[in-house]
Ligand SMILES: Nc1ncnc2c1ncn2[C@@H]1O[C@H](COP(=O)(O)OP(=O)(O)OP(=O)(O)O)[C@@H](O)[C@H]1O
Ligand SMILES: O=P(O)(O)OC[C@H]1O[C@](O)(CO)[C@@H](O)[C@@H]1O
């Protein structure tokens with residue numbers, strides 16, 4: 172918690188010893204016997220409180236009292252009340268023993284919203300990630316497993332490595348299994364033993380040592396297998412779909428009353444997971460995308476009327492395209508799933524391309540793979556297909572867009588153009604993570620290990636306003652993180668590229684005039700409202 176904020180434990184008349192923290196965790200409400208200490212500032216308020224009965228009042232440095240909500244995560248003692256705990260093994264790890272603050276306190280929280288208005292609510296808080304003073308597993312009792320699901324992402328191997336190293340070096344755990352080939356690997360494949368030696372240099376390679384897959388999530392079979400193999404810590408690395416699967420596993424584990432901690436580590440190249448600041452591997456992917464954009468720029472600069480189109484990943488969220496565009500400054504136009512575009516007529520893409528070619532002699536367009544899907548589907552008359560996980564398979568917007576632009580300029584406008592289409596989609600995610608992503612992966616892995624050892628379960632780890640937190644899985648799966656057209660980042664991009672916003676404007680319908688004054692019959696209202 173911010174050091175300028177003091178926690179004051181008040182004693183409202185009807186609920187004795189209730190500080191004003193509201194706990195949002197149905198399981199926690201059932202955990203009547205679990206106690207923790209609050210209010211270290213004043214010994215008189217250092218009370219052992221039942222978590223179910225906690226209300227705290229938070230007094231800002233300006234002396235005003237405000238409420239805040241802790242959205243808590245489940246703990247094994249929620250359903251195994253008599254579970255014994257032990258002093259953390261970290262006490263004996265020299266590197267940690269000398270730390271000023273060796274353990275995270277029970278009242279340490281991370282604010283979801285960092286910018287607050289003076290009069291507003293203090294908002295939602297999450298439990299701060301990190302080592303706890305007491306753990307619920309002895310080193311030689313732990314049998315952990317790691318599984319990776321969904322698409323690839325730079326840094327997966329680093330997370331695997333750091334979970335293994337973290338468990339081994341910090342907590343003395345040496346029984347760690349690798350589940351091969353995603354969720355279905357639990358029940359259809361053999362495991363591999365993961366030791367520091369086995370994973371030592373895997374962070375230098377892209378992909379996942381454990382292999383991955385889509386589909387195949389069968390909660391009952393997976394938990395049967397967890398039980399059969401006597402696994403008691405499950406580390407699940409994957410995107411939104413994977414986290415939904417992790418939540419189901421945690422729920423089933425709880426229903427069976429098993430002492431099994433389930434920890435989710437969010438992985439998404441699209442950066443489409445909400446709450447966390449950014450997903451690991453995203454920066455690496457953006458960096459790699461720069462290389463493709465640069466190649467396109469070099470190519471189109473060197474020819475007459477060069478048009479470079481670079482297709483980047485981004486199923487429903489155009490973050491890679493947006494960040495790569497902003498970073499590069501060589502991009503004239505960025506098309507993302509969140510911003511429907513149209514080709515013909517005033518304010519359309521054809522007009523913009525022609526204008527840029529006349530002004531600069533070349534143009535670079537970045538298109539996210541999920542952009543304009545309805546548009547492409549209409550023109551191709553295609554049917555919707557899905558992958559094994561139920562995700563819609565995208566139509567290939569890149570070649571379609573290249574062809575549309577080329578046909579329009581050469582056949583309708585009678586221009587000579589040089590089209591250079593570059594598709595580095597898999598290249599941006601099949602590489603090892605860069606330096607900063609590697610460090611980020613280490614923190615994620617260690618947070619997950621600390622959380623599981625401390626007996627937490629059914630949580631996802633991730634940075635929230637730059638502080639690692641334990642987040643209820645439902646918070647990261649309830650919606651998808653997308654580029655907000657009303658946020659400053661998109662405005663910055665539009666200001667940087669000076670591209671059309673493609674936002675429908677009734678005025679445009681009246682002034683439907685193209686570059687040379689010829690009228691185009693386009694139903695802007697219809698096209699402008701096409702959602703992807
Ligand atoms: N709603 C769900 N409930 C249970 N399991 C799910 C659910 N959605 C997806 N899964 C499982 O999670 C795994 C990965 O899902 P998916 O292929 O959607 O990738 P993801 O985790 O979202 O990663 P990404 O989209 O970033 O590649 C698959 O094994 C799939 O069966
Ligand atoms: O071809 P695959 O492996 O199913 O993955 C493709 C998809 O995975 C992602 O990288 C992540 O969901 C998307 O951007 C992309 O559409």
Ligand SMILES: [Mg+2]
Nearest residue numbers: 321410411412
């Ligand atoms: Mg997904």
